[in-house]
Amino acid sequence: MAISARNTLSGTVKEIKRGMVTATVKVDIGGGNVITSSITLEAAEELGVAEGKPINVVIKASDVMLATD
Amino acid sequence: MAISARNTLSGTVKEIKRGMVTATVKVDIGGGNVITSSITLEAAEELGVAEGKPINVVIKASDVMLATD
Amino acid sequence: MAISARNTLSGTVKEIKRGMVTATVKVDIGGGNVITSSITLEAAEELGVAEGKPINVVIKASDVMLATD
Amino acid sequence: MAISARNTLSGTVKEIKRGMVTATVKVDIGGGNVITSSITLEAAEELGVAEGKPINVVIKASDVMLATD
Amino acid sequence: MAISARNTLSGTVKEIKRGMVTATVKVDIGGGNVITSSITLEAAEELGVAEGKPINVVIKASDVMLATD
Amino acid sequence: MAISARNTLSGTVKEIKRGMVTATVKVDIGGGNVITSSITLEAAEELGVAEGKPINVVIKASDVMLATD
Numbered sequence: 180m181a182i183s184a185r186n187t188l189s190g191t192v193k194e195i196k197r198g199m200v201t202a203t204v205k206v207d208i209g210g211g212n213v214i215t216s217s218i219t220l221e222a223a224e225e226l227g228v229a230e231g232k233p234i235n236v237v238i239k240a241s242d243v244m245l246a247t248d
Numbered sequence: 249m250a251i252s253a254r255n256t257l258s259g260t261v262k263e264i265k266r267g268m269v270t271a272t273v274k275v276d277i278g279g280g281n282v283i284t285s286s287i288t289l290e291a292a293e294e295l296g297v298a299e300g301k302p303i304n305v306v307i308k309a310s311d312v313m314l315a316t317d
Numbered sequence: 318m319a320i321s322a323r324n325t326l327s328g329t330v331k332e333i334k335r336g337m338v339t340a341t342v343k344v345d346i347g348g349g350n351v352i353t354s355s356i357t358l359e360a361a362e363e364l365g366v367a368e369g370k371p372i373n374v375v376i377k378a379s380d381v382m383l384a385t386d
Numbered sequence: 387m388a389i390s391a392r393n394t395l396s397g398t399v400k401e402i403k404r405g406m407v408t409a410t411v412k413v414d415i416g417g418g419n420v421i422t423s424s425i426t427l428e429a430a431e432e433l434g435v436a437e438g439k440p441i442n443v444v445i446k447a448s449d450v451m452l453a454t455d
Numbered sequence: 456m457a458i459s460a461r462n463t464l465s466g467t468v469k470e471i472k473r474g475m476v477t478a479t480v481k482v483d484i485g486g487g488n489v490i491t492s493s494i495t496l497e498a499a500e501e502l503g504v505a506e507g508k509p510i511n512v513v514i515k516a517s518d519v520m521l522a523t524d
Numbered sequence: 525m526a527i528s529a530r531n532t533l534s535g536t537v538k539e540i541k542r543g544m545v546t547a548t549v550k551v552d553i554g555g556g557n558v559i560t561s562s563i564t565l566e567a568a569e570e571l572g573v574a575e576g577k578p579i580n581v582v583i584k585a586s587d588v589m590l591a592t593d
Contacts, residue, residue, distance in 0.1 A: 182375060182453040183360035185284035186287035187315070198407030198423070198545030204314060210279015214314035215322040216562060217422060217545070219378055219410060222321035226316050235315040236303050237320060239588050240357055241448050242311035243285035243575060246304040246527040247271060248258070249525040251522040251582060252567035267338030269474030269493070272357060286338070286357060288479060288493060288585055291528035306527060309564055310379050310517050315320040323422035325453070336476030341437040341495060342452060348417015353392035354450035354497060355476070364454050379517050380449035381423035383411060384394070384442040384458040385433050387456040388565030389513060389591040390498035407562070426516055426548060426562060429459035444458060447495055448586050461560035463591070472537060472551040486555015491530035491533050492588035502592050511591040518587035519561035521549060522532070 186241040190214070192232045195223065204228055206236050254309040255281045259283070264292065273297055275305050323378040328352070330370045332377065342366055344374050392447040397421070399439045402430065410433055413443050461494065461516040464489070468508050479502055482512050530585040536556070537577045540568065551571055571588050 190208035202223040204216045214236050228234065259277035271292040273285045283305050297303065328346035340361035342354045344383065352374050397415035406446065409430040411423045421443050457480050466484035478494045478499040504510065535553035547568040549561045559581050573579065 180373070180453045180455060181318070181352070181364055182318070182320070183356040183364060183451045184313070185286075185357060187358060188281050188283075189299065196545065197404065198543065200403065200410055201406045201545045203309065203545055203566070206314070208279065208281060210277065210281060211278060212257050212281070212310055214257075214307070215309045216314050217254075217309035217322075218314055218321040219323060222314070222323060223401070226314060226319055226321060233316075233320070235317065236286060237285070237313040237315050238307060238311060239451065240272065240284045240286035242307060243270060243283055244528045244584065245254070245275070245285050245287055245291070245295060245308040246306050246525045247302075248304065248525060249522045249524060249579070250528070250571055251525070252520045252561070252563040252571060254564060254567060255549070267336065267474065269472065269477045269479055270338045270357070272338055285528070287528040288530060289381065290479070291530060295526055304525070308520060310571060313321045313377065315318045317318060322451070323424075323444065326419050326421075333419055336474065339476045341447065341497070342471065342475055344452070346417065346434060348419060350395050350415060350417060350419070352395075352445070352450055353435050353447045354452050355392075355447035356452055360452070364452060365434040366452060371454075373455065375451040375453050376421070376445060376449060378410065378422045378424035379425060380445060380516065382391070382459045383413070383423050383425055383429070383435060384456045385440075386442065386456055387458070387511070387591045387593060388502055389490070390494040390502060391457070392495060392498060405543065407541065407546045407548055423459070425459040426461060428548070429461060431456055433459060441571045442456070445509070446589060460589070461562075464557050464559075479585065482590070483558060484555065486553065486557060487538050488533050488553060488555060489555070490533075490583070491585045493530075493585035494590055495589055498590070502590060504590060509592075511593065513589040513591050514559070514583060514587060515558045516548065516562035518583060519559055520529070520582040521551070521563055521571060521573060522560050522569070522582050523578075524580065
């Protein structure tokens with residue numbers, strides 16, 4: 180599937196924390212960068228998200244802000 | 249400023265394309281990853297976004313989707 | 318690719334309007350429903366979005382609001 | 387109330403799952419399509435969201451991604 | 456229409472800038488606060504957005520970040 | 525830190541409700557306006573969000589919808 184979201188980065192699941200309805204997942208995308216994702220618990224289970232597994236991070240360009248120090 | 253968005257990654261501006269109201273900016277965050285951001289033209293000018301300049305990428309955890317191949 | 322976004326609906330491109338950096342696309346998803354999407358022009362060209370072509374609409378659950386009349 | 391979000395689709399509540407702070411609601415919008423929404427529990431209660439009840443789904447155009455198989 | 460978005464604030468249109476596909480609107484919501492909104496041009500025209508006119512600002516709770524100085 | 529999000533409004537924390545993974549925070553921004561934010565619990569703790577404390581509300585222009593009565 181090709182998607183209009185401009186950012187698809189590959190990585191590895193580093194950690195997953197489960198709430199009642201939401202799960203917070205940390206993904207190591209290399210270069211010293213770890214990205215935190217908050218998805219529904221249903222999605223985490225459906226995708227089989229588990230520590231050590233390969234996963235892609237997908238982000239729309241309009242959801243990426245820029246900031247200067 | 250500390251912000252509730254869970255993802256703040258440092259990088260360098262690789263490219264900026266300007267529309268009438270929006271600008272599309274590509275940021276090299278290292279590890280072979282380039283992130284595309286779409287912000288208002290007003291913001292790009294205010295932040296002095298220019299090729300080669302250091303910049304931070306800021307993304308809310310709830311805006312980060314996960315996908316498996 | 319399986320994605321964490323909870324909504325993937327199939328449809329047909331009904332109309333596409335191009336700006337300098339953004340494109341507005343209307344997708345017929347059946348049942349009398351037409352969904353409007355605003356994506357980057359780069360994405361529209363990369364996906365080959367054109368009137369009459371099949372396309373999937375992808376929406377995160379947290380981006381779907383509810384309202385009563 | 388007329389709203390700038392480009393997508394307002396009418397449907398019926400099919401299912402609601404309640405967490406401590408968030409609720410996940412599935413809405414049948416016809417044409418074989420069911421849309422999943424994740425809203426605050428406060429909103430679900432205020433709107434009186436309940437199975438079988440009519441409800442509108444509201445989505446901004448910039449939150450609608452497109453994908454090809 | 457009652458909506459699940461937790462923030463509906465009333466104000467007055469202070470300024471509108473039109474692009475080819477998008478419009479940037481500044482709304483005075485009182486208390487010294489002016490909020491900037493970026494919507495599709497189609498929506499701005501449909502809502503009759505014009506300087507001096509009353510307008511409501513609608514924002515989802517999950518789109519509101521917090522920051523400390 | 526200067527950020528591309530067009531809306532940074534200062535206020536005071538009025539209330540905070542904690543879930544397992546998410547926290548809902550109400551911020552008084554003056555002029556009779558209270559804004560509700562939904563952030564991760566991790567962020568609320570890291571920022572030291574507590575009733576009576578000063579806090580900034582940060583919102584992207586593209587996340588601000590407009591509506592007429």
